[in-house]
Amino acid sequence: MSDIDLIAERLALRGHRITPSRRRVLDAVLAQPAHFTVDDVLRSTRNVGRATVFRSMKLLLDLNLVCRILLDDGTLHYRVSTRGHHHHLVCTDCGRVEDFTKCDVEPLVRELAKATDYEIQAHWLEVYGRCQTCRLLKKEAITVG
Numbered sequence: 001m002s003d004i005d006l007i008a009e010r011l012a013l014r015g016h017r018i019t020p021s022r023r024r025v026l027d028a029v030l031a032q033p034a035h036f037t038v039d040d041v042l043r044s045t046r047n048v049g050r051a052t053v054f055r056s057m058k059l060l061l062d063l064n065l066v067c068r069i070l071l072d073d074g075t076l077h078y079r080v081s082t083r084g085h086h087h088h089l090v091c092t093d094c095g096r097v098e099d100f101t102k103c104d105v106e107p108l109v110r111e112l113a114k115a116t117d118y119e120i121q122a123h124w125l126e127v128y129g130r131c132q133t134c135r136l137l138k139k140e141a142i143t144v145g
């Protein structure tokens with residue numbers, strides 16, 4: 001089953017119709033590189049209204065079909081992902097992103113809820129570093145340079 005069929009099926013399961021403009025947004029999303037911004041999607045869906053693109057992205061997010069990645073320059077990127085709750089390890093040199101699912105934040109969140117009497121709804125954790133390729137490249141540059 002292709003990604004588009006899988007996504008269409010998930011949307012249908014929750015009672016969302018695939019309108020022609022939603023379909024164009026989905027196609028644009030699936031044609032993007034590993035991660036992308038809403039502006040990237042807007043650029044490749046010229047005949048779809050801005051509001052429709054934003055609503056579609058929100059829907060995909062709510063249905064856990066895309067996730068959001070905060071790059072270290074402050075830009076918010078999206079990525080197609082159906083793996084549910086997870087976090088990201090982001091390379092600050094090349095922008096490569098790895099997912100990690102091990103989440104040790106839960107005990108902290110429980111403690112925080114108890115201490116503050118908040119009903120905690122979500123948390124966000126990104127880890128930044130330099131990937132092996134970028135580290136090796138840097139080393140080479142120093143040796144050669």
Ligand SMILES: [Zn+2]
Pocket residue numbers: 067068079081086087088099
């Ligand atoms: Zn993700």
Ligand SMILES: [Zn+2]
Pocket residue numbers: 091092093094095096130131132133134
């Ligand atoms: Zn890198």
Ligand SMILES: [Zn+2]
Pocket residue numbers: 085086087103104105106123125
């Ligand atoms: Zn977590």
